[in-house]
Amino acid sequence: MTTPALTPRRADWLVALAAITMLAGALLMGLIFFYAPTEATMGVVQKIFYIHVPSAIAGYLGFILCCAASVWYLLRGDVRADVVARAAAEVGVLFCLGVLLTGPIWARKAWGTWWTGEPRLLLTLVLLLIFVAYILVRQFGGRSDLTRKICAVLAILGVADIPLIRYSVERWRGSHPQVITGEGAGITPEMQLVLTTSFITFALLFVTLLALRVRIGLAEEQADAAWRAVETADLRAEDLLDRSHP
Amino acid sequence: MIRTLPAFLLALALLPYSIAHAQGASAPAAGGDSPAAAPDDTPAVDPDPPAAQQDSTDDGAYTRAALERDGFVAASEVREGDLVPGGPLLFAAYLVFFTLLLLYVLMLVRRQRAVATDLQGLQRRIEEVEDRLLVREESGG
Secondary structure (H helix, E strand, O other), X not given: OOOOOOOOOOOHHHHHHHHHHHHHHHHHHHHHHHHOOOEOOOEHHHHHHHHHHHHHHHHHHHHHHHHHHHHHHHHHOXXXXXXXXXXXXXXXXXXXXXXXXXXXXXXXXXXXXXXXXXXXXXXXXXXXXXXXXXXXXXXHOOOOHHHHHHHHHHHHHHHOHHHHHHXXXXXXXXXXXXXXXXXXXXXXXXXXXXXXXHHHHHHHHHHHHHHXXXXXXXXXXXXXXXXXXXXXXXXXXXXXXXXXXX | OHHHHHHHHXXXXXXXXXXXXXXXXXXXXXXXXXXXXXXXXXXXXXXXXXXXXXXXOOOOHHHHHHHHOOOOOOHHHOOHHHOOOHHHHHHHHHHHHHHHHHHHHXXXXXXXXXXXXXXXXXXXXXXXXXXXXXXXXXXXX
């Protein structure tokens, strides 16, 4: 008696999505470096804007998705929601880290300093640290229900920092430029085109990385459940055989 | 995913060329209402000053001396091209971002392999349990 081979299934749609994302990324790089005009005040360093802003949006999206999935997990106890929450937190941290590393590089040129203590920057750093803590607890806290619930609550509390960042911009202003406001973006049409392409590309990148991570997370959960099922079945079978052939 | 690495490395290799091209671009365009303008009173810097303004005999030493001096420095003492360079910073920002992305993708590849190894172990364990139970059943316990 043989069992069918256990190998991860190939997901063609994910391969196609990754290929489309790479093509969009190549197009974006071309537009940024060969089409987008150089900004008059800051020069070429302004081109950091095209990865900095979409990264920030993708980071927020990841954290909000993590929060929503955590609420779903707490309400329904669905492990799949927990897997999505963890994946979204990781992808959110990746993009948020991108924001906090590219931002100071821009600031060095524009402000003459790597970092300032303005509320928007500090609150974004706090947001990043909260979700880094989330990932660390998930990584080293095991897969118990208690760990999952603690992390779900941490994600919900952490996301409360996002409205604070928004409020800090309105309340204290600070020196961070407000390019995109409710009245639109104050940039030239060429810059607008590149920025829109950048948003689309980052959305594709976000979905690709999230799908990949969720797929791996689900496979890990299923493998874990299968191990437990096999060991339990083994013990029961041994017990039954012992009883039938004492 | 690991197959995309050559393309990624190629893209990284092309990045300096792209930045060099962007730096050598024609006259800078105004940024609309220039919302991303430098805050505070930091002097605005043109990354490509006209050739006439550049002193070919000066290696920038007087600029560094002025910047290292305590107190105020007159704008005329500082050659524009000797202030914070934009190109290397732009290169650094994109390099950092792509490196982060690459590291995360490599982490996912590692996890994927770990899951595959785990599934192989699980398959071996299932077969082992089945064989043991069959042998025991056939031998009547």
